[in-house]
Amino acid sequence: MPAKGKHRRFKSSSLTRGIAAVGTGGAVLVLPVLGATIASAAPAETAAKPVAASAPAAAAPKTYVVVAGDSLAKIAREHSLSGGWKKLYSDNRSVLGSDPGLIHPGVKLTLGKKAPAEAAKKPAATRASAARADRSARTTTLTAKPAVAPAKKSYTNDxxxxxxxxxxxxxxxxxxxxxxxxxxxxxxxxxxxxxxxxxxxxxxxxxxxxxxxxxxxxxxxxxxxxxxxxxxxxxxxxxxxxxxxxxxxxxxxxxxxxxxx
The missing domain is CATH 1.10.530.10 (Lysozyme)
Structure with missing residues (x-):
């Protein structure tokens, strides 16, 4: 019976050693067996490239006819117009005149007129300032001002x-x-x-x-x-x-x- 030998724990390596006993007329030959244990690296996953969302087509301008009790702020708010009443006034100044607070029933306004390209390039601070001004303007009711007839001059009866x-x-x-x-x-x-x-x-x-x-x-x-x-x-x-x-x-x-x- 062969003598007991000392056993050592082999360090892990890319090759694992195996022991095979082969009988040869009573003698035992110890043969090393090499087994390839190299793990092939998994292929790297291809990173998904973000797909740029296409910009929605600009909505065609709409026409709105002013009715009694309307104001630019009210119209802009109800139609969710970008730029608020100031943008609405700017787009329709030719029909509104120089006073944004004076609008008459029956006037046709263009809603949603496409803004010039320069507007999109404004600094964030400028856009934020404009937004604050728009929110402030919503608290101001711009009603049509009735024309005031001049007071008739009076004279003494003498x-x-x-x-x-x-x-x-x-x-x-x-x-x-x-x-x-x-x-x-x-x-x-x-x-x-x-x-x-x-x-x-x-x-x-x-x-x-x-x-x-x-x-x-x-x-x-x-x-x-x-x-x-x-x-x-x-x-x-x-x-x-x-x-x-x-x-x-x-x-x-x-x-x-x-x-x-």
């Missing part, structure tokens, strides 16, 4: 008020004259009495007495009557305006009249 109202009408029609010129002639002709009438001069004898503040006869009043004033020759404003119109035609201005005319 000689001072009659002269001032006549002067404003004369200015509209290009009739010359001054407050002092009118006042001076009124005091001489009627002492400021709008119902004064002359029943004793040649005009009265001819059947056309002089009437009113500036003592105008009916034919002259009708000829030089100014549109927009009363047809009553006793009406203070109508009488003054017609008399000044006559004086302008004959003397250049009521200011040039210093006696009977």
């Amino acid at each position: 000689l001072d008020g009659w002269i001032k109202e006549s002067l404003d009408i004369m200015a509209q029609h290009g009739i010359p004259g001054s407050y002092d010129g009118i006042h001076r002639n009124i005091l001489r002709e009627s002492s400021g009495n709008p119902l004064a009438i002359n029943n004793w001069d040649s005009n009265a004898v001819a059947g056309t007495p002089s009437k009113g503040l500036l003592q105008v006869i009916d034919p002259t009043f009708l000829t030089y009557h100014v549109a927009g004033t009363s047809m009553d020759s006793y009406d203070p404003v109508a009488n003054i305006t017609a008399a000044c119109n006559y004086a302008a035609a004959k003397y250049g201005s009521i200011d040039n009249v210093n006696g009977p005319y």
